[in-house]
Amino acid sequence: MSNQLLTGKKGLIFGALNEESIAWKIAEKAHAQGAELVLSNAPVAMRMGAINQLAEKTQAPVFPADATKMEDLDQLFAQTEAHFGGAFDFILHSIGMSVNVRKGKHYTDLNHDWLAKGWDVSAASFHRVMQTAWKRDSLKEWGSILALTYIAAQRVFPDYNDMADNKAYLESIARSFGYHWGIRKKVRVNTISQSPTPTTAGSGVKGFDAFINYAEQMSPLGNASADDCADYAISLFSDLTRKVTLQNLYHDGGFSQVGVSDAVMEKFLKD
């Protein structure tokens, strides 16, 4: 399927780690829809090497940047502008990590240094990315900025741990900064609230397998895959969604609106 929805558009994509990554799928589809891309990831993630395959496939250069470091981001944006020959059209922030989740720390016993680190990587980095683009005036009018989030920002999912709070913060940054982007540059800023998806970050959450099955049974359309998410992201980078901004957009097969499903009820029926 190729409609060339992004022909003539140029974008910077953060967060493709391996083939499972949501950012990987978005990069592939953006390329297929005619976009020119720059890829970035943290230096430590790039050492794993997989991103070079994506770079080849999408004919995109890869520039490393730790999204918690302003000097890295400034250099990355300078490299990206040099590659594109000036301002560009879209940014994908697909970055997340919690040290407490990784190390199995319970929410009632968080290590607060790890909390701060996870918040910086998962939430404040979105502000850092937008502030860098803002100061450099890196985006064209009617551009689009997108980040990925999860419904644990609104409702309790105990094993999502401190990432729930990070996502609430991330979504708030999208609104707060999105306001200024709209006024100054007609750039839109949104978050996609995605179904649980089997990726490196997703699978790190305790009980992920049970949880993804539960979400599947609760969603009238079933869970949205990383591929589905990529299709939605393309629409948000395209000119077909120019007046959509400051939104947290559920992309979850209907999960967010369902109280209980027949499939789940069946498991609780007594004979």
Ligand SMILES: NC(=O)c1ccc[n+]([C@@H]2O[C@H](COP(=O)([O-])OP(=O)(O)OC[C@H]3O[C@@H](n4cnc5c(N)ncnc54)[C@H](O)[C@@H]3O)[C@@H](O)[C@H]2O)c1
């Ligand atoms: N997988 C899910 O179930 C799910 C559901 C909803 C939202 N999300 C969100 O989607 C986004 C992408 O995650 P994913 O599921 O594709 O997993 P992933 O592990 O493939 O991607 C996470 C990315 O963050 C990058 N990253 C970590 N620290 C960084 C830093 N300091 N600087 C720059 N990059 C850094 C990693 O290298 C990796 O590429 C995240 O924001 C995640 O929270 C995931």
